[in-house]
Amino acid sequence: MTIELAELDHPAVEAPTPPDEESNRKRWWALGAALAVWVVVGTVLSGRNTQDLPNAELTGFQTWLTDLYGNLQDAKFNGDWFIKPAVWIGDSLDWIVTTLQHLFVSDPDRPLQVAQFGWAGVVALVVLIAYALSGARIAVLSLAVLLAIGYAGYWEAGIDTLIVTGVAVVICVLIGIPTAIWMSRSSAASAAITPVLDAMQTMPAFAYLAPLALLFGIGNSGAVVVTLIYALPPLVRITAHALGTVSPTTVEATASLGSTENQQTRKVRLPMSKRTIIVGLNQTIMAALSMATIAAFIAGPGLGQPIVRALNILNVGVAFVAGACVVLLAIMLDRATERAGIRAELAARSGGNENVRRIVLGVLGVAAVIALYLSHSQLRWSVFPESDFGAQVARRVNDWTDAFTGAVGDFTAWVNDTATTYLLNNLEDLLANSPWWLVAAAILTVAALLGGAGKGSFQRVVTGVALCSLAVLAAGYYAGSVPDINWVPYWTGVVVLLAVGGYLGAGEAFLPTAVCLTLIFGVGLWNDSMVTLSMTLFATLVVMIFGVTIGTWMGRSHRVDAAVRPFLDFLQTMPALVYLIPALALFPPGKFLAIAAAVLYASPVAIKIAADGIRSVSPTTVEAAQAIGSNRWQMISKVQLPMSKGSMVLAANQGLLFVLSMVVIGALVGGGSLGYLVISGFSQGQLYGKGLAAAIAITALGIMLDRITVHTAARYGRAETA
C-alpha cells in the first residue's frame, strides 16, 4: 500500500516512449549528411575564420579579465568591503593550515625551526586514531604507509597533503551534512542546490583553480578552497539521497509516535543512513586527496609540488616516488574509511572483544603521549631520519624506464605517430581548422539530432537546425574571425539562434550547447577549445573501445568481473595527477601523452558502467534468447548490447568528462591548448586573463559534452536497463 500511496502523491509520469525506428534512421541519415557537408566545406575553407591567436596575444575580453585581476588585487590591498569576506575566509583557512603545520610539520615562515611535534608523535597519533576508528589491520597499514613516505623522503610533503586534505574534509562535513539534511527536508532547497552540485561536478577541476586562487589567494588558503569545492558534492549528494530514501515505513512509524522533525533526523534518518554517509565521506576524502595534489598548481603545499616539478623536467623516477606516496596515502585513507563504515555497524553489536580493544587503546594512548613528548623534546624523534631510499628508487625507475623505452620505444613511437598522423591530426583539422561558424553549425546539428527527443517532429527539428545553421553561417560570414565580445551583429545572431532553436524545440541539449558555443567563441578561444575538443573526442573513442569490449567481457562473466574489478577499483583510488606518470614512461611528451593519461584515467569508470549495463539486461531475456538458440556473438550483438545502449551512452558521458579534465591537466606534459593557457595564466600575470578565459572555455566544453550525452542517454531510455 505504501507504494500505491507514493504513486498517488506523485502521479505517475508517462514513461518516455522509445524513439521509433524510422525517426531514428532519419536522424542518423541527417547526421551523416551534415558530417559530409562539414568535411567538404571544412576542407575547402580550411584555416579561415578559426579564431587562432598567438599565445601572447589577448582579445579585448581577455584584457578586461586581466584588468579585473589587477583591480581585485588592488581591492585586496586597499581592503575594499566587497572583497573582505573572501579575504577573511582565505586568512582563516591559511591560519588553520599554518597552525597545523607549525604543530606537526614545521613553520613554513621559519623553515629552520622544527615542528612542535615531530614524526614519532605524528605516527603514534595516526596509528591511535586508525585503531580507534578502523581497527588493528588499518592501524598497521597506516604505520607502514607513513614510514614508507618518510623513508621515501617526502615526510613533510606527505603530512602537508594530509593536513590540506583533512582540513578540507572537515569543512566539507561541517557544510555538507547540514546542507544534505536541509535538502532532504525541503524539496525547494533540493531543487535549488542540485544544479549547483551538478555544475560543481561537471566543471573540470582545472577550470576553477584560477578564479578561486584570485579570490582566496594562492598557497594554503587557495588549496583548501579548491579541494573543498571539488570534494563537497559527493558527500552532499550521497547523504541527501540516503536521508531521503530511509525506509518510509520507519519514518511513518516514528512520526506516528509523535517524533518532531529534529528527533526524526537525529534518531531515525541519520543513524539509519550512517553506512551510506560513510560511503559518501569516503568519496569525498578520495576527491579531496586528488585535488589537494592538483592544488600544487596554485602553490598548495604537499606531494603535488614534487610531482609537478618532476613532470616539468620529465623526470619519471622522481615523479614515480612522489606519486607512489600519494597512492599510498590514498590506499590508507580509502581502506580506513571503508573499514570504519563496517566497524560502525559492528561496534554497536559486539560485546566480546571490547575489553581487549580498551586495553589496546589505552596502551596506544600512553604510547602516543610518550611519542609526542619525545618528538617535542628530542631531535631524533622530531626530524625524520635522512634516507636516500627515495632517490635510489627514483634512479632505478629512471633506469628501468630508459631500458623499457629502449626496448619498446620504437613500438610506442609508431603508435604515437600513426595515431597522431592518421586520426588525431585529421580530427584536429576538421574541428580546429575549419571556420568556426561551420564547426558551430555542425555541433549544433549533432546536439539537435542526438541530444534529446525534442518537442517537435523530425521535420521541425531539421527545419530548425537548417535555420540555425544558416544564422550561424551568416553571422560567421559577416564576422570573419572577429573575436570580440562587444560585436553587436554577433550577439544579435546568437539571440536569433536561441530564439529559433527554442521555438522549434530542437531537443533538450540544443539550447545549452548553443550557450556553451557562444561562450567559447565569446571568450576568444575557439581554436584552442577545438584542439582540446579533438583530443577529448579521440581519447573518449579509445576509452569507449575499452569500455564496450572489457565491459561486455566483464558483464558476461562473473569470473572475469571478479578478476578485473579490484584492479579497476585500485585505478580509481589513484589521484588524478598520478596518471600522468605511467603515461610519461610510455610516450614522448606531447598531445598523445596527455591522451594516454586521459584514457588511463577515464577507462575504469567507463568499463564499470558498461559492465553494469550488460549485467543488468534482464536474465529472463537472456535465457529466452539462449533457449531460442542464439550463439555467443548473436547474444552480444542482438540482445545484450542493444538492451544496454543507454548505459553505453552514459559510460561515454562519464568517459568524456573524465577525459576532458585529464586532457587539460595533460598540458603539464605537452598537452597544450586550453590547459597550457590555464597554467601560463598562473605563471605570467599579463596572461592571467587568457588563463581565466581558458577556464571558462573548459567549463563550457564540459557542460556542452555533458548535456549532449546525458540527453542522448535519456533518448535511448537509460530506464530500460536500470
Next chain:
Amino acid sequence: MTAMVDDAGAVASTNGQSALTVNSLWKVFGPRADKIVGSPEADLSRAELLAKTGCTAAVRDVSFDVAPGEVFVVMGLSGSGKSTLVRCLTRLIEPTAGQITIDGEEVVGMSDTRLRELRRHHVSMVFQHFGLLPHRKVIDNVGYGLEVRGESKTDRRARAQEMVDLVGLSGNENAYPDQLSGGMQQRVGLARALAVNPSVLLFDEPFSALDPLIRRDMQNEVIRLHHEVGKTMVFITHDLAEALKLGDRILIMRDGALVQMGTPAEVVATPADDYVRDFVSEVPRSHVLTLAWVMRPPRPDEALTGPEMTPDTIVRDAARRVIDAADPVKVVDNGELLGVVDQDDILRVIVAEETPS
C-alpha cells in the same frame, strides 16, 4: 470477541461517548485537490475524476463511530483507500475535508504541537512492514515512543521491558530487529505501540506480510491483548477471514467509499450489494451467523421444552446441542423468548450454506 454492539451505528447514540468519530472524511490526491470536495466533480467515479481533473479520491465521504473498547475493522481490497483512511486518523496523511474526533478532541485543524501530543499519548499505530529502527535493540525500539516524549532512560527501560514481556518476547530484548523472524518483529511493533499506553490502537494490515500460521498466532495474540488491556482498536485488513475473526464491527470500503458497515453476521447475512455478496460468498455461514439470524417463531405444534441458548451464540457452537436435543432449542434473551431453532434450521446453514431470509 464480545458482541458489544448489535446494531451498526448504535454506539454513539446509546452512550454518546465514542472513542473515535469520523464524519464525512475525504482525501483527494492531486492538483488543487481541495477544490474537488463539495463540487459536482465529487460525484464522479474514480476513473472519471482522474480523467477530468487529474485527481484521485482515495477516501470519499466516509463516516463512522468507534465505541471505547471496540474492535473496528476496515476492510477492502488494495487500492480501496483503507490504508489512506487509517493514516488520515492521526494526520500522517492530511485529510482533504471532514472531521475526526478522538477522545472528544477535534483532530483536523489541531496545531502541530497538539497533534504530536495526541500521537505521543493517545493513539499509536502498528504497520504492515513493521517500521522498526534497525540500529536499535528490541528494547530501545519499544521505548522509542517514550523516548521522544522525554521520559527518563530508567523509566522507559522498565516500561519497555514490561511490554516486551507482555507480547511474549522475554529474553529477546537485546536482540536487533534483523535477528528476529517476521512474526517476532511485528510483536516488537505491537509492543512499541502499546508502550505509550494509548487509548486507541491503529493496525494497518499488520499481519499481511506474515506466513499464514504465524498470522493466525498473531491474530490470537491480538485477541488476547484486547482481553488483557481492553484498548479501542481500528484494524485495517484485506483478509475477510481476519476481519470476521477480529471485528466487533466491519466497515467495507470500495474505491474510497463506504459500501457496508455492520457486525460480521450482518455483513455475511445481508450483504449490501453484489460486491460484498461476492466477497462473503466463500465464508462458511455457520462460523459467522448467530442464532439471532437463524431462529424463527415457534410453530403452534412445537413443544417449548428444549434447552435455552442466547441469541449471540454462533451457529457452529450451537450445532451439537441443537442436533442432540429432542425438541427445538429456545433462543432466550433476558428471560424473553425470541424464537426457536431446530435441527433443520441448523443443517440448512451448515450443510446447504443457505442464508436464512
